[in-house]
Amino acid sequence: MASTMKDLARETGLGLATLSKYFNGGNVREKNRRLIEAAVKKLHYVPNEVARSLKTRQTRVIGVIIPELSNAFITSIISSMEDVLRRHDYAVIVCDCRSDPKREKEAVEFLIHRRVDGLINMATDPTGAHLKAALEANIPILLVDRLIKTLRNKVSAVIIDNEFASSQAVSKLLDLGHRKIGLVLGSPRLYTTETRLAGYLNALRNAGVEPDERYIRYGDYTMDGGYQAVQELIGLEDPPTALFITNFEMMLGGMLALQHNGIEIPRDLSVIGFDKLELFSGIFPNLTLVRQPQLGIGRECANLMLETLSSKGTAVPRVITLSTELTEGTSTRALEP
Amino acid sequence: MASTMKDLARETGLGLATLSKYFNGGNVREKNRRLIEAAVKKLHYVPNEVARSLKTRQTRVIGVIIPELSNAFITSIISSMEDVLRRHDYAVIVCDCRSDPKREKEAVEFLIHRRVDGLINMATDPTGAHLKAALEANIPILLVDRLIKTLRNKVSAVIIDNEFASSQAVSKLLDLGHRKIGLVLGSPRLYTTETRLAGYLNALRNAGVEPDERYIRYGDYTMDGGYQAVQELIGLEDPPTALFITNFEMMLGGMLALQHNGIEIPRDLSVIGFDKLELFSGIFPNLTLVRQPQLGIGRECANLMLETLSSKGTAVPRVITLSTELTEGTSTRALEP
DNA sequence: TTGAAAGCGCTAACAC
DNA sequence: GTGTTAGCGCTTTCAA
Numbered sequence: 001m002a003s004t005m006k007d008l009a010r011e012t013g014l015g016l017a018t019l020s021k022y023f024n025g026g027n028v029r030e031k032n033r034r035l036i037e038a039a040v041k042k043l044h045y046v047p048n049e050v051a052r053s054l055k056t057r058q059t060r061v062i063g064v065i066i067p068e069l070s071n072a073f074i075t076s077i078i079s080s081m082e083d084v085l086r087r088h089d090y091a092v093i094v095c096d097c098r099s100d101p102k103r104e105k106e107a108v109e110f111l112i113h114r115r116v117d118g119l120i121n122m123a124t125d126p127t128g129a130h131l132k133a134a135l136e137a138n139i140p141i142l143l144v145d146r147l148i149k150t151l152r153n154k155v156s157a158v159i160i161d162n163e164f165a166s167s168q169a170v171s172k173l174l175d176l177g178h179r180k181i182g183l184v185l186g187s188p189r190l191y192t193t194e195t196r197l198a199g200y201l202n203a204l205r206n207a208g209v210e211p212d213e214r215y216i217r218y219g220d221y222t223m224d225g226g227y228q229a230v231q232e233l234i235g236l237e238d239p240p241t242a243l244f245i246t247n248f249e250m251m252l253g254g255m256l257a258l259q260h261n262g263i264e265i266p267r268d269l270s271v272i273g274f275d276k277l278e279l280f281s282g283i284f285p286n287l288t289l290v291r292q293p294q295l296g297i298g299r300e301c302a303n304l305m306l307e308t309l310s311s312k313g314t315a316v317p318r319v320i321t322l323s324t325e326l327t328e329g330t331s332t333r334a335l336e337p
Numbered sequence: 338m339a340s341t342m343k344d345l346a347r348e349t350g351l352g353l354a355t356l357s358k359y360f361n362g363g364n365v366r367e368k369n370r371r372l373i374e375a376a377v378k379k380l381h382y383v384p385n386e387v388a389r390s391l392k393t394r395q396t397r398v399i400g401v402i403i404p405e406l407s408n409a410f411i412t413s414i415i416s417s418m419e420d421v422l423r424r425h426d427y428a429v430i431v432c433d434c435r436s437d438p439k440r441e442k443e444a445v446e447f448l449i450h451r452r453v454d455g456l457i458n459m460a461t462d463p464t465g466a467h468l469k470a471a472l473e474a475n476i477p478i479l480l481v482d483r484l485i486k487t488l489r490n491k492v493s494a495v496i497i498d499n500e501f502a503s504s505q506a507v508s509k510l511l512d513l514g515h516r517k518i519g520l521v522l523g524s525p526r527l528y529t530t531e532t533r534l535a536g537y538l539n540a541l542r543n544a545g546v547e548p549d550e551r552y553i554r555y556g557d558y559t560m561d562g563g564y565q566a567v568q569e570l571i572g573l574e575d576p577p578t579a580l581f582i583t584n585f586e587m588m589l590g591g592m593l594a595l596q597h598n599g600i601e602i603p604r605d606l607s608v609i610g611f612d613k614l615e616l617f618s619g620i621f622p623n624l625t626l627v628r629q630p631q632l633g634i635g636r637e638c639a640n641l642m643l644e645t646l647s648s649k650g651t652a653v654p655r656v657i658t659l660s661t662e663l664t665e666g667t668s669t670r671a672l673e674p
Numbered sequence: 675t676t677g678a679a680a681g682c683g684c685t686a687a688c689a690c
Numbered sequence: 691g692t693g694t695t696a697g698c699g700c701t702t703t704c705a706a
Contacts, residue, residue: 002474004699015677020701029675044473049450050390051699054682059387061430069416070409079406079433086444091430091451093398095423096416107423113386114428136381137339341683352693357685366691388683391698 003043011039023047053115061091062305063111065104065121069096073248073275073294074122077144080298081120088306090117097124105130112137118305123148126189131155140308140315144301146191147319156308157319158300162192165290165324166199166246167206169272172288172326173242174207177335178270182233182240184250186221193218196246215240219250226250230257234269241269241335248275251287270332286329293322340380348376360384390452398428399642400448402441402458406433410585410612410631411459414481417635418457425643427454434461442467449474455642460485463526468492477645477652481638483528484656493645494656495637499529502627502661503536503583504543506609509625509663510579511544514672515607519570519577521587523558530555533583552577556587563587567594571606578606578672585612588624607669623666630659 005019012019012035022028022036039045053059062085066074082092093116095107104124111119112133118140121131128148134141135154143157173181183200186193197216204211214236219225226245230253233240245251251273258265265271273289300320308315342356349356349372359365359373376382390396399422403411419429430453432444441461448456449470455477458468465485471478472491480494510518520537523530534553541548551573556562563586570577571594582588588610595602602608610626637657645652 006699016700017678017702018676021675024701027675032675046450046474048391048452048699050387050396050452051682052701053387054385054391054684054699055701057682069412069419072407072409075406075412078431082406082431082433086432086447089447091447093428094415094419094431096419110423110426110428113383115385115387137383343683346693353684354686354694355692358691361685364691369691385683388698389685391683391700392685394698 002048003045004048005045007043008036008039008045011043012036058117058309059115060089061093061114061116062118062120063093063095063107063114063116065095065097065107065111065119067097067099067104067122067124069094071249073292076294077122077298077301080295081302082298084299084302085306088302090306099124101125101130108134112139117309118142120144120301120305122146123191126191138313140305142301142305142308144297148191153317156304156315156317158297158304158322159191159319160292160297160322160324162195163199163202165292165326166196166244167203168199168324168326169244169290170200170203171207173244173270173272173332174203174209176242176270176332177337178240178242179209179335180212180215180238180240180242182215182217182230182243184217184219184226184229184233184243184245184254186219186247186250188218190221192246200244219245219253221247221249223249223253223256226253227257228253230254231261234258234261234263242332243269243271245271246274246290248273251275251289265331266333270335272326272332276327287331288329289327291325291327293324296322339385340382341385342382344380345373345376345382348380349373395454395646396452397426398430398451398453399455399457400430400432400444400451400453402432402434402444402448402456404434404436404441404459404461406431408586410629413631414459414635414638417632418639419635421636421639422643425639427643436461438462438467445471449476454646455479457481457638457642459483460528463528475650477642479638479642479645481634485528490654493641493652493654495634495641495659496528496656497629497634497659497661499532500536500539502629502663503533503581504540505536505661505663506581506627507537507540508544510581510607510609510669511540511546513579513607513669514674515577515579516546516672517549517552517575517577517579519552519554519567519580521554521556521563521566521570521580521582521591523556523584523587525555529583537581556582556590558584558586560586560590560593563590564594565590567591568598571595571598571600579669580606580608582608583611583627585610588612588626602668603670607672609663609669613664624668625666626664628662628664630661633659 005016008019009016085092097103097107101124108130119134120142122144123146128151131141141155143155145159147157185197201211217229219229245254263269273287276289276291342353345356346353422429434440434444438461445467456471457479459481460483465488468478478492480492484494522534538548554566556566582591600606610624613626613628
């Protein structure tokens with residue numbers, strides 16, 4: 001059986017209060033500190049975080065709910081987030097809800113029972129219904145990547161400037177003379193889908209180009225979806241001369257579709273993609289793309305959560321918007337008149 | 338403030354024991370059960386798992402320590418593992434140690450403090466030194482993917498039959514008439530590296546082929562490493578006619594190297610790879626490869642851990658070896674004499 | 675600075 | 691079946 005503070009008290013002849021103070025960084029007489037340290041070593045004492053949690057009413061655990069763990073964009077965020085959090089002695093419980101709103105809600109409940117100190121969520125359910133219980137339980141919530149309208153001003157968030165990212169990419173294509181620009185989006189009601197669409201529309205309108213519905217496709221953020229969407233776009237009677245594909249998986253699928261159809265980039269079609277993931281920089285080396293600061297997102301999440309936690313409820317919800325970068329490759333070219 | 342069982346007791350007029358029994362699935366008079374359910378609803382009662390943990394001495398938390406979260410093979414294991422575990426009301430704390438033995442050891446300590454019920458570890462440190470504290474604390478340990486020699490018969494494990502997988506792949510190449518077979522391995526001291534090497538050597542020797550050291554390269558399980566290794570192999574004076582590349586990342590890197598050198602598969606070189614990851618089945622569609630049952634590995638891990646936990650220390654350490662599958666594509670061909 | 679004692683919310687004897 | 695009670699291992703007043 002593991003030894004407890006009581007054992008230490010007996011061993012050292014000190015009181016519980018002194019020991020507790022020692023472990024929590026308080027001042028203890030030099031002689032006693034040595035006494036304690038010796039006893040700790042002798043008895044292999046390890047503080048019991050569970051008991052401490054019960055008393056302090058904080059578990060130092062953050063629950064993280066994500067749509068998919070098998071997604072490089074998400075794991076790189078989690079990875080950097082967990083790094084910062086653990087360095088501050090917070091543990092991370094990850095719940096993968098497989099993009100299923102029902103599972104997502106269950107995960108919230110699961111984590112509430114566990115009395116997590118905070119919740120970080122890349123939301124699957126765009127209505128935010130799943131977070132109601134956490135809101136009522138007064139658990140700090142942090143949204144990542146996807147805002148939820150009904151929770152505006154109620155919870156903090158770390159996002160990227162989707163509208164700008166999208167309009168910047170599209171403007172780039174417009175500048176090159178393209179007018180027929182295909183857009184491949186994620187699933188319809190998602191925050192990122194809607195904001196990226198908005199950026200696209202803005203850019204077109206600012207350039208005096210009337211958006212054409214046929215050029216807008218939804219690819220579910222999956223590779224198959226991207227393949228399908230691009231397939232449809234290039235099959236149009238009056239196909240686009242340029243493509244903006246708004247996530248990594250769809251980009252891969254899209255590239256395949258182009259390959260299968262013998263369409264060469266940028267000779268036949270200009271393409272701007274999304275997300276640079278190290279692993280694949282080699283495969284399609286020269287794509288022009290919108291890069292999100294994954295590591296920065298994770299870090300900001302961790303820090304914002306830490307800040308919220310240490311403010312003990314006085315913190316006002318805050319939205320941190322990180323900017324993306326358009327890195328130019330060789331997958332776009334000017335449209336000859 | 339959240340309500341407690343005491344509040345429920347006051348509300349219902351029942352004793353704590355009755356309530357506790359109710360929540361733990363015991364028999365309660367029908368009238369009382371209704372009383373309790375009404376009170377739970379009214380007071381928004383949520384059981385406090387922390388208090389329960391303190392009393393029962395089990396946290397229902399499993400600590401998982403992995404070398405990298407940004408690795409599709411690993412996340413798919415974790416994903417299926419977490420799924421099963423959460424269904425049994427166990428939470429998973431994931432610690433990514435970035436393939437750093439120091440961080441790995443810290444993670445073990447971190448999790449011990451948290452009083453996790455069990456530890457699942459894809460080990461970075463092949464000596465197993467990091468697990469000593471957990472062993473002493475009598476925490477059930479489960480190794481995944483990589484065995485540790487010094488812990489033999491002391492801890493359970495879920496692995497694949499690396500030797501067989503490797504020798505099967507190499508035999509396949511031998512059958513096709515290849516004698517000069519290049520092997521790209523992971524980092525030198527890793528379990529998987531050593532066992533896959535052993536399988537390679539066995540297959541060669543069984544076929545009466547003397548292994549050639551120049552054909553054996555270490556690619557660190559990274560894409561760059563794979564690129565480099567393949568680059569070296571094809572640059573040899575007497576280059577191999579076939580390649581066996583023992584993980585997914587190195588395989589990608591290797592394919593790139595071949596591409597850059599204008600080497601066509603299988604015309605110029607036969608290749609067998611490792612791990613099928615859905616996302617990329619489209620990119621290199623017809624590779625012959627060794628497939629590991631990732632989902633099965635995760636599931637087996639979860640079940641074995643659950644079993645160990647419910648046996649309350651009476652369970653004998655057990656190694657579960659799952660088999661791989663060699664799926665034939667079109668990346669190999671018979672060597673013409 | 676230190677010690678005694680109360681209590682965090684729950685479970686599990688034990689007695690009824 | 692149900693109630694009473696004593697902890698689980700810690701933190702934290704309050705006095706000394």
